[in-house]
Amino acid sequence: MSKASKLIYFFIFLVTILGIVPWLIEISGRWDYYYTLTSVALLSIASSGVWLTFYIGRINIGQGAYALAGGYVVAILVTKYDVSFWLSVPIAGLFCSFVSMLIGASILRLRGVYFAMITLVLTEVAKLTAMSLPITNGAKGISSIALPGELSIFGISIIPDFSTLANVKLAFYYVAVILMIFVFAGMYRLVNSRIGHLCRSLQQNEELASSIGVNITILRIIAYSISSFLGGIGGAIFISISQSVYPTTFQVADSINFMLNVFVGGMGYVFGPMIGTLFIYFGWDLLFTTGKYQLLIYSSIIIALILVLPNGLLSLRIFNKSNKREAK
Amino acid sequence: MSTILEINNVTKKFGGLIANNDISFKVNKQEILSVIGPNGAGKSTLFKMISSFMKTTSGEVLLEGKRISNLAPHIVARMGVVRTFQETTIFKTMTVRDNIIISHHLRSNSNLFGFFIGSSTARNDEREFARSADELLEFLSITDIGNELASTLPQGHLRTLGIAIGLATNPKILLLDEPFAGMNHDETMHMVDLVSSVRDRNVTVLLVEHDMSAVMKISDRIVVLNFGELIAEGTPKEIQENKIVIEAYLGSEDDSIGL
Ligand SMILES: Nc1ncnc2c1ncn2[C@@H]1O[C@H](COP(=O)(O)OP(=O)(O)O)[C@@H](O)[C@H]1O
Ligand SMILES: [Mg+2]
Numbered sequence: 001m002s003k004a005s006k007l008i009y010f011f012i013f014l015v016t017i018l019g020i021v022p023w024l025i026e027i028s029g030r031w032d033y034y035y036t037l038t039s040v041a042l043l044s045i046a047s048s049g050v051w052l053t054f055y056i057g058r059i060n061i062g063q064g065a066y067a068l069a070g071g072y073v074v075a076i077l078v079t080k081y082d083v084s085f086w087l088s089v090p091i092a093g094l095f096c097s098f099v100s101m102l103i104g105a106s107i108l109r110l111r112g113v114y115f116a117m118i119t120l121v122l123t124e125v126a127k128l129t130a131m132s133l134p135i136t137n138g139a140k141g142i143s144s145i146a147l148p149g150e151l152s153i154f155g156i157s158i159i160p161d162f163s164t165l166a167n168v169k170l171a172f173y174y175v176a177v178i179l180m181i182f183v184f185a186g187m188y189r190l191v192n193s194r195i196g197h198l199c200r201s202l203q204q205n206e207e208l209a210s211s212i213g214v215n216i217t218i219l220r221i222i223a224y225s226i227s228s229f230l231g232g233i234g235g236a237i238f239i240s241i242s243q244s245v246y247p248t249t250f251q252v253a254d255s256i257n258f259m260l261n262v263f264v265g266g267m268g269y270v271f272g273p274m275i276g277t278l279f280i281y282f283g284w285d286l287l288f289t290t291g292k293y294q295l296l297i298y299s300s301i302i303i304a305l306i307l308v309l310p311n312g313l314l315s316l317r318i319f320n321k322s323n324k325r326e327a328k
Numbered sequence: 329m330s331t332i333l334e335i336n337n338v339t340k341k342f343g344g345l346i347a348n349n350d351i352s353f354k355v356n357k358q359e360i361l362s363v364i365g366p367n368g369a370g371k372s373t374l375f376k377m378i379s380s381f382m383k384t385t386s387g388e389v390l391l392e393g394k395r396i397s398n399l400a401p402h403i404v405a406r407m408g409v410v411r412t413f414q415e416t417t418i419f420k421t422m423t424v425r426d427n428i429i430i431s432h433h434l435r436s437n438s439n440l441f442g443f444f445i446g447s448s449t450a451r452n453d454e455r456e457f458a459r460s461a462d463e464l465l466e467f468l469s470i471t472d473i474g475n476e477l478a479s480t481l482p483q484g485h486l487r488t489l490g491i492a493i494g495l496a497t498n499p500k501i502l503l504l505d506e507p508f509a510g511m512n513h514d515e516t517m518h519m520v521d522l523v524s525s526v527r528d529r530n531v532t533v534l535l536v537e538h539d540m541s542a543v544m545k546i547s548d549r550i551v552v553l554n555f556g557e558l559i560a561e562g563t564p565k566e567i568q569e570n571k572i573v574i575e576a577y578l579g580s581e582d583d584s585i586g587l
Contacts, residue, residue, distance in 0.1 A: 194443035194450070197430050201419050208417045211379065213405040213434035214499050222440070 017169030017177050022170060034169035035241070040281045041176035042238045045183050047261035047273035049230030052187070054267050055196075056223045059106065062119030064127035064255035066096040066228040068087035071245040074236040075142040076135060085148035087157070089236045096232030097225040104224040108217070123255045130247035141246030148175075148240065172241050179237070180274070183230060188270045190226075199223060231258075264305055266312020275313050329356040332532050333378070333409075333501060338387035338397070340373050340556075343578070347373040349386070349556045355534065358527055362535045362543045364567075365553035366577070371536040374553070375503050378534070379411035380404040391500070406434055408500030412490040412507065420479040424470065424489055425461055427478050431496035432457040464492050468522060484515040491522065501532045508539045520546050544568065552576070 025033050046067050054058035073092035077083040083091070107118050130136045147162035165171050190196055201209040202216055210216045239245040257280065265276025283301065287294045309315055333355040340348040347370040355361050358526055363371045378381035378389050380401045389397040396404050411496060419427050435457070436443075438450035465471045468488050473481065494502045507523065508516045520542050526533055537543050543550065544564040550566060552560040554576045560567060567573055 001507075067463065164352070167541075189446075190444060193446065194430075194433070194436075194454070195440050197422075197426070200422065201430050204419045204421060205417060208413070208493070210401045211405055211411055212431040212493060213402050214408075215400075215402045217400075252539065319511070 010140065017181075018174070022173065031169060034173045036281065036285065038169070038173045038176040038241060039238065040278050041173075041180040042234045043258070043281065044261065044274045044277035045176075045180055046231045046234035047258045047277050048183055048187055049227035049234075049275045050258045051262045051265075051270075052199075052223050052230075053191075053227045053268065054262055055191070055203060056199045057104055057111070057221055058207075058220075058224070059112070059116040059259070060119050060224075060227065061252075061255050062122035063227070063258040064123040064250035064252065065119075065232045065293060066100065066231030067238065067254065067258075068123070068126045068130065068245075068247075068250040069099065070096050070232030070235035071239035071249055072136050072142070073232070074240060075145050075245045078145050078240075080135075084151070085146075085240060086151045089233050092236040095230040095231040100225050100228030101221055105217075106219045108220040108224060117210040120252065120255065123250065123252045127247045127251065136247075139247060141244060141249075143241060143244035145243045145245070147243065153294055172237075176237060181232070182218050184271060184274060191270050195222075238269075260302060264313060266309075266314035268311055269314040270316050272303070272312050279313060329359070331355070332357040332391075332392060333534075334390040335374075335378070336388050338374070338389065339385045340370070340382065341385045341469075346556045348377070348553075351387075351553070351558050352387075353551050353558065353561055355532060358532055359548040360523065360527055360533045360535065360546055362537055362547040362550045363553060364537065364540075364543060364550060367471060368555075369542060369553040370556040371553055372505055375411055375505055375534070377405040377535060379409055379503055381411070395397070404532065405497060405499075408498075410494050410497045410499040410501070411503040411505065411507055412494045415531060418481075418486060418493065420477075420488050422478055422493075423475050424478055424481070424485075425465065425474040427489060427498050428461040428464055428492050432460060432498075434497045435438060435460075443507045461496065464495055467495075467525075468492050483510045487511065488517065488522070491526070494550065495526065495531070502526065503534045505536045505537065506538065508537055508542050516542050520543045562581070 021037065025031065046063050049066075050060045050063045063196040073095045074085065074088040077088040077091060078085055078140060105124070107115060110118065130141075131139055137141070147168065148159070149163075150157055150161040151159040158296075159171075159175075162168050162171055191199070198214055198219055200210070201212075201214060207218050235250060239249060261276035261280055262273050263276065264279055265272030265274065269275075280302075284294075284298055287298050290297055305313075331354045335355075338348055338351045339346070363374060365371055371562075373382065377384050377397060380396060380399050380403075384397050387397070388395050391404075391407055391409060395406070396407055396409060399407075419430065422430065436450075436453050438453050438457060442450040443453075453559070461581055462471070462474075463476050468491065469487065470488055470492070473485060473510075478486075481489065491502075491504070491507065494504070504523065508519055511519060516539060523533060523535050523546055525536070528564055535547070538548075547564055549561070549563055550557060550567045552570075552573050559569045559576055560573045562570065
């Protein structure tokens with residue numbers, strides 16, 4: 001794809017999610033879609049992190065742990081220490097990054113199913129930690145977290161105090177999708193830069209990568225800590241919408257979903273997690289009408305999808321016109 | 329001639345098995361030195377220890393007087409000792425050219441963050457890597473397959489790509505583990521020329537190989553291992569006439585050596 005047509009696609013995308021989608025919601029009166037789409041945006045940010053760990057050849061089923069940790073960091077900073085929401089979110093991300101470096105230093109050596117199993121346990125560990133620590137308030141969790149306050153730089157107000165807004169849902173929607181745009185733009189840049197090539201070299205052959213001088217230990221930790229950062233900020237904003245966080249806000253099932261979002265969207269595509277999250281989240285919602293069969297139908301569809309489209313939704317022909325990079 | 333690499337009393341034990349027993353020899357700058365011996369003699373193990381992919385049980389390896397054994401493999405690569413693998417090892421889902429470009433990583437002036445934001449140093453690096461990759465493609469006469477996916481290559485080209493990957497790192501010493509394996513006579517002779525020309529790029533070559541005619545043709549000196557012991561060392565002519573070597577080979581079932 002030429003640079004010009006990439007820019008045109010990007011522009012269409014921006015107009016759609018920043019203009020057309022809110023306009024459609026306003027005229028149709030389906031306000032609930034703000035919440036749905038905001039969730040999709042935030043969960044896709046966390047999924048994008050999982051995607052990066054896949055990109056270095058690690059199956060990560062532990063993103064729920066970092067989403068939960070990020071949620072608690074914001075909850076604690078905002079409620080107990082009166083820190084601004086806008087500052088708390090990056091702190092939550094950095095906190096998760098830091099923790100993941102410590103954890104990653106020992107577990108990233110493992111590969112395949114061994115790494116996957118350990119990360120699966122992480123979510124449970126995060127939950128148990130949240131249950132038992134005094135600062136996280138046990139099973140009761142933390143609720144009545146204040147809405148995001150005003151963000152001003154040098155006295156100039158950039159974002160108004162959410163509690164003064166008539167439409168908080170729309171405000172969260174904008175925060176989430178704008179952040180999502182930045183995250184995916186950054187990820188796109190990362191993957192198409194040398195770092196991305198190095199990650200691919202790791203994914204394919206760690207031994208060869210280190211024999212050409214790549215510090216594979218550091219690279220793995222960098223990738224994993226970026227992944228956890230994204231999990232942390234995604235979770236942090238997510239819990240701020242409901243203004244509460246509990247040990248069960250993100251569970252093992254959520255971790256598995258983060259991974260499924262990546263699978264379903266397509267592991268070979270930077271934008272896979274976005275499409276995958278949208279599909280899975282909406283798919284689940286749409287199946288609500290099927291009642292007790294919801295999980296059965298949902299699981300069957302996902303299994304069928306993985307079998308029929310092992311390279312994800314983005315490997316479909318209609319998308320492929322704009323996603324040829326991999327096959328070129 | 330000056331010494332570039334010293335192997336000093338290197339021993340490797342796997343439990344009770346002694347894969348390398350007290351091996352010592354020196355490698356001169358810009359020479360082609362072959363390590364030969366029957367299967368299981370410990371040649372690959374020795375190469376893995378020189379490139380630090382495996383820890384020595386005892387003894388040390390010195391590069392220009394500095395100890396390199398038991399450091400992290402990427403550090404040893406940075407210091408200029410690079411190994412290609414016995415099994416053909418490449419980055420499968422990349423094109424031939426991309427395989428070579430990525431292998432220039434060691435020569436980066438920019439750090440990772442620079443590559444992310446596309447700093448001018450990083451862009452210079454990229455340009456230089458691409459230029460050098462094209463030069464290597466030409467040097468190895470594989471320019472025409474530059475845009476092919478590495479996974480689709482036939483054996484001969486794979487081996488050549490393996491050497492290109494090694495050369496891209498700008499090594500002082502290139503360790504080639506069975507570079508002629510699976511090749512027919514013509515391919516082997518082409519590769520022999522290629523390896524000889526590598527030396528002209530200021531590279532010292534250590535080679536493990538079973539094809540004796542190639543080894544005799546290409547080597548300045550030969551080291552012979554048998555059951556983990558160094559049993560002889562010398563010029564191709566000396567080795568061919570060495571009684572112990574002949575006995576060792578004749579005594580073993582592996583007579584593919586063709587002496
Ligand atoms: N990682 C390992 N663990 C245990 N034994 C090994 C290992 N690597 C090699 N060996 C043993 O060490 C001996 C030498 O192996 P190797 O160096 O591969 O021989 P060569 O390359 O000369 O054919 C063999 O007996 C082999 O089985
Ligand atoms: Mg071997």
